[in-house]
Amino acid sequence: SYEVTQPPAVSVSPGETVSITCSGDKLGDNYVSWFQRRPGQSPVLVIYKDDERPSGIPERFSASNSGNTATLTISETQAMDEADYFCLAWIRRTPSYVFGTGTKVTVL
Amino acid sequence: EVQLVESGGNLVQPGGSLRLSCAASGFTVSSNYVNWVRQAPGKGLEWVSIIYSGGSTFYADSLKGRFTISRDVSKNTVSLQMRNLRVEDTAVYYCVRGSRDGDTFDIWGQGTMVTVSS
Numbered sequence: 068s069y070e071v072t073q074p075p076a077v078s079v080s081p082g083e084t085v086s087i088t089c090s091g092d093k094l095g096d097n098y099v100s101w102f103q104r105r106p107g108q109s110p111v112l113v114i115y116k117d118d119e120r121p122s123g124i125p126e127r128f129s130a131s132n133s134g135n136t137a138t139l140t141i142s143e144t145q146a147m148d149e150a151d152y153f154c155l156a157w158i159r160r161t162p163s164y165v166f167g168t169g170t171k172v173t174v175l
Numbered sequence: 176e177v178q179l180v181e182s183g184g185n186l187v188q189p190g191g192s193l194r195l196s197c198a199a200s201g202f203t204v205s206s207n208y209v210n211w212v213r214q215a216p217g218k219g220l221e222w223v224s225i226i227y228s229g230g231s232t233f234y235a236d237s238l239k240g241r242f243t244i245s246r247d248v249s250k251n252t253v254s255l256q257m258r259n260l261r262v263e264d265t266a267v268y269y270c271v272r273g274s275r276d277g278d279t280f281d282i283w284g285q286g287t288m289v290t291v292s293s
Contacts, residue, residue: 109269115279153220157279164210169219
């Protein structure tokens with residue numbers, strides 16, 4: 068089965084930039100979206116179709132997807148960005164969806 | 176307000192059956208993609224199934240035909256019938272609306288807990 072892996076955790080200082088990766092075989096051939104999930108809350112879509120931001124999501128959130136890796140970048144990180152982040156790959160040909168393993172972002 | 180509310184989660188014995196329901200408000204299930212996603216304790220998210228606006232259905236390979244997704248347009252609900260349940264099916268089950276193009280998910284319910292145990 069198709070697998071998408073993420074680093075379990077990353078940390079960042081306020082105001083700095085942090086990047087989170089999702090890795091999977093030929094991941095760049097599939098659309099990837101990214102979600103933010105704070106404890107006790109439902110996930111929030113922050114990126115779709117590899118690099119598109121939904122309305123209301125700050126420009127600090129950006130992303131790319133190419134080859135075997137998709138990357139979410141948070142610039143000028145704020146304390147409110149502390150959360151779990153996970154990616155979602157849409158395997159259109161099947162169709163099916165595969166979630167990344169999730170990354171906990173800690174703002175120190 | 177666009178909202179999804181799940182119900183039906185319960186404790187069930189291995190080999191048993193359970194039916195989950197998802198009530199949609201603020202949009203019609205007949206015009207949207209609706210998914211079920213689950214998360215086992217201490218594990219990551221796993222996509223379970225989708226029903227298209229046209230009625231087509233698809234499932235995760237791992238389910239091997241044990242689950243069936245359906246909808247009731249008159250009640251604006253989507254259901255997940257689960258049969259021959261296993262301990263490893265224990266999870267929080269979320270009802271999730273798909274985006275207009277089907278590439279992602281844009282609205283999540285709060286989830287309902289299914290526990291499979293003897």
